[in-house]
Amino acid sequence: MAEIEAIAKLVNQLSRLPGVGRKTAQRLAYHIIGLPEEQVRQLAAAIYNGKKQIHFCPICGNYTDTDPCVICADSDRRRDIVCVVRDPRDVNAVERMREYNGLYHVLHGVISPMDGIGPDDIHIRELMTRLASGEIKEVVLATNPDVEGEATAAYISRLIKPMGVKVTRIAHGVPIGGELEYTDEVTLLRAFEGRTEL
Numbered sequence: 001m002a003e004i005e006a007i008a009k010l011v012n013q014l015s016r017l018p019g020v021g022r023k024t025a026q027r028l029a030y031h032i033i034g035l036p037e038e039q040v041r042q043l044a045a046a047i048y049n050g051k052k053q054i055h056f057c058p059i060c061g062n063y064t065d066t067d068p069c070v071i072c073a074d075s076d077r078r079r080d081i082v083c084v085v086r087d088p089r090d091v092n093a094v095e096r097m098r099e100y101n102g103l104y105h106v107l108h109g110v111i112s113p114m115d116g117i118g119p120d121d122i123h124i125r126e127l128m129t130r131l132a133s134g135e136i137k138e139v140v141l142a143t144n145p146d147v148e149g150e151a152t153a154a155y156i157s158r159l160i161k162p163m164g165v166k167v168t169r170i171a172h173g174v175p176i177g178g179e180l181e182y183t184d185e186v187t188l189l190r191a192f193e194g195r196t197e198l
Contacts, residue, residue: 007033059130061106061123063088071095071104078102080137084127084156085180086110086144093180094142097188102140105130110148111155119155127156131165138166140195145176157198168195 007029015025032040056062057069064070071077081102085091091104109122130136139160143149157167171194174183
C-alpha cells in the first residue's frame with residue numbers, strides 16, 4: 001500500500017531530526033495526525049515561534065529570547081569566572097549540576113582541521129574581547145575530552161595565559177570521547193571539582 005503523500009512528507013521532515021529514524025518518524029507522524037487539530041496547531045506554533053524568537057545572547061552566545069540571556073543578566077552570579085563550552089546544550093548540562101555559579105562563553109564549535117574548522121571559525125575572538133575588560137579572573141575550559149575539545153582547550157589556554165588570567169580545565173571525570181550533554185550531574189560535579197590549572 002502506498003503511503004499518503006501528506007504523511008510521506010511529514011515522515012520525511014520528521015526523519016531529518018537528529019536521532020529520529022524512519023520508523024520513529026512514521027510513529028510520530030501518525031501520532032501527530034491523530035491529535036486534535038488545536039494540539040497540532042499549538043505544536044506547529046511552538047516550533048515556529050521557538051525558531052523565530054530564539055537567538056544568541058550578545059554576551060555569552062547561549063540561546064536566549066531576551067537580551068542579554070537570563071544567566072548573563074543574573075546579578076547573583078559570579079562575574080569573575082567564565083566557563084567555556086562548545087555549544088548551548090553544554091550550558092544546560094553544566095547548569096543541571098547546580099553547583100557552578102559563574103558565567104559562560106559558548107564557542108559554537110571546536111577547532112577541527114579535519115573538518116576545515118579553525119580558530120577564526122568559532123567564537124574565540126569574542127572570548128578574548130570579554131577577557132580584555134579585566135573583570136574575569138578564571139576561565140574554566142569545559143570542552144569535551146575528545147581530540148578536538150582538547151586541541152581547542154590547549155589553543156585557548158595558550159592565548160589566555162599571557163593575560164594573567166587563571167586557566168583551568170575540567171577534570172576527566174567525563175569519559176574520553178564522551179559528550180557533556182549526555183554526562184550525569186555527579187560525574188560533571190566531580191569533573192568541575194577536580195579541574196586543574198593549565
